[in-house]
Amino acid sequence: MADFDIPPGGVRLVRETRGESREEFAEEIGVTRNTIGNWERGDSRPRGEYHDEIENAIPSDLSLEEVRNAKDRFADTDDPRAHGNEKRLFGSKWLQALRDEPLVADEIGGEGGISALTDKQRTFVERLELSTASGNSFRTGGSVTIVYYLIGDERRAIRRFIEENESIVRNQLQRKPNRFTYNWDEWLCALLEEEFRFMLYG
Secondary structure (H helix, E strand, O other): OOOOOOOOOHHHHHHHHHHOHHHHHHHHHHHOOOHHHHHOOOOOOOHHHHHHHHHHHOOOOHHHHHHHHHOOOOOOOOOHHHHOHHHHOOOOHHHHHHHHHHEEEEHHHOOOOHHHHOOOHHEEEEEEEEEEEOEEEEEEOOOOOOEEEEEEOHHHHHHHHHHHOOHHHHHHHOOOHHHHHHHHOHHHHHHHHHHHHHHOHH
């Protein structure tokens, strides 16, 4: 049995080195996608029975020492250059641009945008959007501007999403429940409300 504490960055480093999404890695370990997200953000830690599962999932090109020393490597930060796995990730100019800042669709040019990414590279990219209950793009006085970002850069992505969709965010946050509570994870909704309040009141 693994006799070391697996840090948040270690969990994520194992998953990303395997080239798996949170859903895929969760299935491998035997937990839910949200549990993997909680481990990677440091909201909770893997219990002892999952240490062996994570250790067994470490690919051959990644050492146990790298996993142990990955603490805070992928912490939520305003500086995505803190991402320590760049050599594995940034084989595309588009991903390098995302490392600098979250992007909206109109800013994704050259290389064919997200369609030019390999399946492995796409596991590192998330997007913030809002849809209706039927799955169609949400509209209220205009379409929602989708924001693309590297996993781990959620706070800056939220700020960009608010900047691009301020009236929609304002309108929805006045409702209980709102579309965000249906579309987004609970912790993302909380982060959205926190950043929106900061924008309003400083």
